[in-house]
Amino acid sequence: MSEIIARLKQRELVQSALAYVVYLVLHRYSEAGRQVRMASRLNGEDQDAFGLLIRGIADPPVRKRAIQILDTSPAMSGIRKDAFVHAPFLLLLGEHERALVVLADWSPALDPIRTDPRFKAVLKKIGLPYTRQGPNTP
Numbered sequence: 001m002s003e004i005i006a007r008l009k010q011r012e013l014v015q016s017a018l019a020y021v022v023y024l025v026l027h028r029y030s031e032a033g034r035q036v037r038m039a040s041r042l043n044g045e046d047q048d049a050f051g052l053l054i055r056g057i058a059d060p061p062v063r064k065r066a067i068q069i070l071d072t073s074p075a076m077s078g079i080r081k082d083a084f085v086h087a088p089f090l091l092l093l094g095e096h097e098r099a100l101v102v103l104a105d106w107s108p109a110l111d112p113i114r115t116d117p118r119f120k121a122v123l124k125k126i127g128l129p130y131t132r133q134g135p136n137t138p
Contacts, residue, residue, distance in 0.1 A: 009042055012038075012042055013039055013042040013043055016035045016036070016038040016039035016042065017035075017039045019031070019032075019035040020032045020033075020035035020036040020039060020054070023035060024054070024057065024092065029054060029055075029057065029058035032054050032057075032058075033051050033054040033055065033058075036050045036051065036053070036054050037050060037051050040075075045075050045078075046073065046074075046075035049069050049073045049075040049076060050075065052065065052066050052069050053066050053069060053070060053076070053089065056069075056070075056093055057089075057092045057093060060094075063093055063094060066093055067093050067095060070086075070089060070090075070093065083102050083103055083105070086099075086102050087099040087100075087102045087103050090102060
């Protein structure tokens with residue numbers, strides 16, 4: 001029975017996490033806030049910190065505090081560890097330069113796809129130069 005409950009909890013967590021991302025993209029911030037609070041509750045994380053993060057995206061006067069929470073709160077450490085999660089939150093909070101720095105610092109993980117012409121095309125499309133990284137990268 002406990003295995004079934006754990007699976008249901010995991011499913012609900014994934015659904016809430018996906019829902020808050022979709023709601024952010026749609027600028028439906030109150031729904032995003034509800035979903036992020038649900039996901040953080042299910043994951044045993046600080047609901048208030050995650051709620052403040054969404055409010056900072058929605059409400060520019062709250063943004064400075066949301067950035068501070070993102071940068072310093074232990075509840076946000078998981079976000080800060082994953083560049084593909086951290087950078088979009090920085091972008092949504094208006095921290096474009098910092099988002100690029102986060103992605104640049106993460107760049108060694110991109111090594112396996114650097115030689116793929118599609119990777120170079122993506123860089124060109126977003127206006128970034130292609131540069132060699134390391135001795136094994138052409």
